[in-house]
């Protein structure tokens with residue numbers, strides 16, 4: 001993925017989450033992705049469950065017909081999986097779906113196409129907005145607490161830290177991976193300093209490159 005595209009998707013998603021955080025004056029600790037889903041509902045996006053044909057292995061779908069966007073999620077999977085599929089589909093809706101595009105179907109096996117990677121980036125950022133990530137790291141929340149509180153998987157958070165490091169802190173791939181590993185595996189005292197420094201650098205760089213983001 002090109003850094004410029006990642007930045008573009010991050011900005012687009014940040015506009016959506018910041019709108020909710022600021023408009024409703026919600027503290028970063030009280031953020032829930034359901035607020036975003038409810039906001040899209042208000043804008044006319046229809047969310048529902050649908051029992052897809054088992055043989056197809058479909059877990060979610062997004063499409064727009066007759067001016068109405070619809071997101072359907074297969075209800076047979078456990079709730080965190082359904083929640084992730086819902087925000088992944090929202091990613092497709094935000095980036096890829098309009099009246100002229102084909103319906104999108106997501107299967108149980110994740111695919112590595114560009115659109116799938118992009119929808120996952122949106123999903124990660126809707127679950128955990130930058131403001132929440134930065135404040136949680138500065139407030140000494142553990143890696144696992146961040147994952148549990150915001151409903152983001154450990155691997156998705158790892159990938160997020162890696163990409164933020166590459167794109168905003170302009171580190172090498174190796175340094176980005178080491179940094180994310182440090183945050184995932186460090187003992188409490190070492191974690192505190194690493195997490196604070198990372199969050200501090202990240203917020204400083206984001207303010208420098210993006211006027212939307214003021215913490």
Ligand SMILES: [Zn+2]
Pocket residue numbers: 088092105106115116119
């Ligand atoms: Zn998808």
